[in-house]
Amino acid sequence: MKRDQIDFPARHEALREDVSLLGGLIGDLLREQCGPSLFQRVEEARSAAIDRRSGEATGDFLQSLCRFDGSAEASDFVRGFAAWFRMVNLAEQVHRIRRRRAYQKSATGPQPDSLLDVFTRLKAAGRSWDEIRDLLDELLIEPVFTAHPTEATRRSILEKEQSMARYLVQRMDPTLPPGEVERLIDRVRMEQTIAWLTAEQSHTRPTVADEAEHAHFYLANTLYRIAPLIHETIAEAASSVFDIDCWPGDMPTVLRFGSWVGGDMDGNPNVGPDTVLDTLAEQRRQVIANYRREVGRLNRLLSHTEGRAGVSDGVKNRIAEYRRLLPEVDKLVPARHADMPYRVLLCFIDARLRGTLDEHRAGYERAEELLDDLDRIIESLKHHGGRRAGLFPVQRLRRRADIFRFHLAALDLRIDSGDLHEAVARQLDDPDWPERPAEERTRVLLERLQQGHAAKPDDHPVFRLLESAATAHYRFGNRSVGTLIVSMSRNADDVLAAWLMARAVGIEDGRLDLVPLFETVGDLQAAERVMAGLLELDGWRDLLALRANRQMIMLGYSDSNKDGGMVASRWSLQDAQLRLTRIFDEAGIRVVFFHGRGGTIGRGGGKTHSAVLAAPPGSVAGRLRMTEQGEVIHRKYALRAIATRNLEQATGAVIQATLGLDCQPERGADRQIMSRLAELARGAYRELVYGSQDFSDYFRSATPIDVIERMRIGSRPASRQKKTGIEGLRAIPWVFAWGQSRHSLPGWYGLGSGLERVIDEVGLGTLRELNQRWLFFANLLQDAEMAMAKSDMDISRHYAGLAGELGERFFPAIEAEFDRTEAMICAIREQDSLLERDPTLKRSILLRNPYIDPMSFAQVDLLVRWRAGNREDRTLEQALITSVHGIAQGLQNTG
Numbered sequence: 096m097k098r099d100q101i102d103f104p105a106r107h108e109a110l111r112e113d114v115s116l117l118g119g120l121i122g123d124l125l126r127e128q129c130g131p132s133l134f135q136r137v138e139e140a141r142s143a144a145i146d147r148r149s150g151e152a153t154g155d156f157l158q159s160l161c162r163f164d165g166s167a168e169a170s171d172f173v174r175g176f177a178a179w180f181r182m183v184n185l186a187e188q189v190h191r192i193r194r195r196r197a198y199q200k201s202a203t204g205p206q207p208d209s210l211l212d213v214f215t216r217l218k219a220a221g222r223s224w225d226e227i228r229d230l231l232d233e234l235l236i237e238p239v240f241t242a243h244p245t246e247a248t249r250r251s252i253l254e255k256e257q258s259m260a261r262y263l264v265q266r267m268d269p270t271l272p273p274g275e276v277e278r279l280i281d282r283v284r285m286e287q288t289i290a291w292l293t294a295e296q297s298h299t300r301p302t303v304a305d306e307a308e309h310a311h312f313y314l315a316n317t318l319y320r321i322a323p324l325i326h327e328t329i330a331e332a333a334s335s336v337f338d339i340d341c342w343p344g345d346m347p348t349v350l351r352f353g354s355w356v357g358g359d360m361d362g363n364p365n366v367g368p369d370t371v372l373d374t375l376a377e378q379r380r381q382v383i384a385n386y387r388r389e390v391g392r393l394n395r396l397l398s399h400t401e402g403r404a405g406v407s408d409g410v411k412n413r414i415a416e417y418r419r420l421l422p423e424v425d426k427l428v429p430a431r432h433a434d435m436p437y438r439v440l441l442c443f444i445d446a447r448l449r450g451t452l453d454e455h456r457a458g459y460e461r462a463e464e465l466l467d468d469l470d471r472i473i474e475s476l477k478h479h480g481g482r483r484a485g486l487f488p489v490q491r492l493r494r495r496a497d498i499f500r501f502h503l504a505a506l507d508l509r510i511d512s513g514d515l516h517e518a519v520a521r522q523l524d525d526p527d528w529p530e531r532p533a534e535e536r537t538r539v540l541l542e543r544l545q546q547g548h549a550a551k552p553d554d555h556p557v558f559r560l561l562e563s564a565a566t567a568h569y570r571f572g573n574r575s576v577g578t579l580i581v582s583m584s585r586n587a588d589d590v591l592a593a594w595l596m597a598r599a600v601g602i603e604d605g606r607l608d609l610v611p612l613f614e615t616v617g618d619l620q621a622a623e624r625v626m627a628g629l630l631e632l633d634g635w636r637d638l639l640a641l642r643a644n645r646q647m648i649m650l651g652y653s654d655s656n657k658d659g660g661m662v663a664s665r666w667s668l669q670d671a672q673l674r675l676t677r678i679f680d681e682a683g684i685r686v687v688f689f690h691g692r693g694g695t696i697g698r699g700g701g702k703t704h705s706a707v708l709a710a711p712p713g714s715v716a717g718r719l720r721m722t723e724q725g726e727v728i729h730r731k732y733a734l735r736a737i738a739t740r741n742l743e744q745a746t747g748a749v750i751q752a753t754l755g756l757d758c759q760p761e762r763g764a765d766r767q768i769m770s771r772l773a774e775l776a777r778g779a780y781r782e783l784v785y786g787s788q789d790f791s792d793y794f795r796s797a798t799p800i801d802v803i804e805r806m807r808i809g810s811r812p813a814s815r816q817k818k819t820g821i822e823g824l825r826a827i828p829w830v831f832a833w834g835q836s837r838h839s840l841p842g843w844y845g846l847g848s849g850l851e852r853v854i855d856e857v858g859l860g861t862l863r864e865l866n867q868r869w870l871f872f873a874n875l876l877q878d879a880e881m882a883m884a885k886s887d888m889d890i891s892r893h894y895a896g897l898a899g900e901l902g903e904r905f906f907p908a909i910e911a912e913f914d915r916t917e918a919m920i921c922a923i924r925e926q927d928s929l930l931e932r933d934p935t936l937k938r939s940i941l942l943r944n945p946y947i948d949p950m951s952f953a954q955v956d957l958l959v960r961w962r963a964g965n966r967e968d969r970t971l972e973q974a975l976i977t978s979v980h981g982i983a984q985g986l987q988n989t990g
Contacts, residue, residue: 652699
């Protein structure tokens with residue numbers, strides 16, 4: 096299908112215009128920077144790819160255009176297509192902002208899934224504002240940024256894309272004169288050209304500090320700015336729907352942010368006590384710099400003068416107190432401001448913030464002291480006619496200070512259970528400890544915890560990491576490090592080991608959430624047994640009482656998918672949540688699920704709000720904690736309007752799920768069908784992936800995994816060193832490599848075989864009815880459908896050819912399963928082709944696929960030549976890395 100034949104409804108015509116404009120700029124750039132011959136070849140390949148997709152030509156001509164004698168020309172060829180994709184991705188983001196503004200101006204109704212829409216539907220269902228308001232006191236949305244190496248584009252280019260987006264958004268203003276519009280386009284052209292002249296990847300592997308800087312870019316900029324908007328949107332929606340006067344500053348805080356960057360030691364030898372403290376110090380520097388800028392603006396704004404405006408005693412008393420404690424600061428207050436009490440107090444606040452940064456005696460010891468100072472100003476303004484005279488911006492700063500404190504984002508620690516037991520062995524002087532039975536270790540750990548453990552200093556990495564958490568609590572506040580995740584948790588003793596080690600370094604009980612992480616299918620199935628065992632242990636409930644009687648449990652999407660396939664993973668996660676919710680309800684303890692979702696379907700990706708709504712009844716309970724990884728962070732949080740929309744959708748979904756709006760509990764028969772489907776799908780997946788050692792060889796030949804392992808996109812190794820083969824490979828490069836080769840196998844394989852058997856057993860009509868009634872099942876099919884739509888078996892066949900005889904052996908089975916899965920999904924969803932019911936996504940993929948194809952053919956050719964030279968040609972390697980970046984841009988997926 097040619098690009099101009101793709102159906103763009105009238106409401107999306109502006110998107111077509113933006114794509115055309117930006118594509119034209121890319122064409123100009125290629126002619127200018129690379130010459131007319133390369134531009135002509137790119138254009139010919141583009142046309143040939145479209146003809147191939149439309150059936151007007153075979154792929155032979157396209158393949159010939161994608162072969163190059165020189166690696167530099169091949170690299171520029173691929174970069175040309177990648178640059179075009181960056182512009183399409185940018186245009187779609189800008190169009191989302193355009194559509195959001197159109198809804199906000201429209202009189203036809205609220206934007207779907209907005210808080211206005213959710214509140215409207217809740218009211219229609221008979222829910223009152225009082226019920227929603229009570230829920231808000233418990234509500235918490237907590238995105239957690241991870242350092243997983245899935246963002247294949249360096250920050251310098253991401254920043255330029257952000258600037259281009261701002262210029263395109265400004266261009267929407269209908270009042271701009273033509274000359275100003277042209278100047279904005281020139282600025283886009285400038286950023287675009289500089290991005291072309293910037294290497295997509297650094298020549299050095301990122302350090303943990305580099306990864307932290309990347310996360311801080313979003314936290315301290317976009318998210319710091321928009322965090323109050325969610326609370327203001329709640330108030331606006333409530334006022335509109337329930338006809339009440341709801342002031343934004345009166346809403347409880349429902350947002351918080353977390354980060355693994357600097358604290359995730361699982362499999363990363365570069366993480367340790369220095370990265371914890373250095374990361375938190377930098378986060379404090381950035382957030383306090385933000386506070387000081389805002390305090391400076393308030394100082395200029397709040398010129399209220401005594402005699403003209405009343406001021407509460409709380410403000411006056413605090414000024415008098417600070418004059419006694421900080422006379423050196425009092426001398427710096429301009430004499431002309433002496434009768435402006437808010438300005439005087441804000442001068443002291445700024446001085447105390449500066450002292451906090453310098454760890455000076457004048458600084459705040461805790462964020463609560465800053466909040467108290469701001470509360471004094473807020474209460475004074477409220478009682479002295481200040482609602483329209485400065486209250487709103489002070490409350491905005493107060494909201495930010497409540498969310499970000501002095502640490503910006505709370506740092507999670509993650510430690511492998513095996514490493515924890517090694518540390519315990521040193522504490523107990525028992526070298527055989529790691530090999531002892533779980534039951535024995537549980538008994539001994541309980542005895543030590545109940546009787547008191549005489550801790551001894553140690554230089555073990557786990558001890559030192561936890562020691563840094565104790566230091567962080569003192570330097571940055573108790574919330575700065577609040578979670579200790581135990582990966583590969585399989586028994587109660589794994590979590591008890593974390594408790595003992597936390598005590599060993601002097602961390603008080605209750606300061607840390609001790610969170611088991613269940614990752615594989617088997618671990619998820621055992622989670623109920625493990626947690627029931629913990630609840631029965633003496634002292635565990637006392638520990639939970641110090642954490643408001645809440646137990647956090649982390650669920651791993653990536654490893655469970657790699658272990659058992661997408662269907663078994665999703666069902667194991669769903670079933671585990673249901674079972675765990677029941678046992679904690681019976682125990683009178685609230686459970687909080689922490690979802691370790693990746694960006695792609697093969698790692699638990701998909702629409703967050705749909706996943707929340709499909710969760711088992713009672714499992715959400717006002718809380719959503721989820722990881723945000725790789726390119727997902729940029730896609731969701733780079734632009735303020737899109738970040739606001741994503742957080743609003745998540746907030747609305749949690750409110751809906753908690754209050755049971757449109758909730759349809761699954762039936763026993765539904766669970767039986769799903770259990771059977773998961774069993775069959777897992778069997779098919781495991782037979783292919785783990786049934787023969789030869790499949791590991793096929794994977795390494797038919798995908799560019801050997802290129803990905805050499806890419807410098809993270810501080811963390813691609814493989815777990817204790818294992819080899821597929822078992823030892825991390826889920827991220829596993830999924831990334833399959834996406835590059837256009838198989839996208841982890842996102843769908845096994846589903847077709849399972850559905851075919853289940854249809855034979857229960858009938859097609861039963862599954863069609865299940866798809867209509869059960870959102871979990873419908874989401875499963877939709878997510879697999881999206882993963883398949885990004886696949887291409889014809890191109891995958893070329894990658895399979897790289898594996899020789901193994902390709903001839905394995906690829907026919909993969910292709911047959913693809914065809915089977917496509918047929919089953921279309922039959923159940925009663926459609927003729929993939930994505931028939933999602934025209935927006937279908938149009939986006941149709942627009943992209945013909946432009947990804949030339950990069951895929953070029954990558955196959957480059958792989959043949961590079962491997963033939965024993966992978967020693969660095970120029971070919973760099974061209975291959977460029978192709979990986981380009982295909983990732985086109986698919987909008989890495990891992």
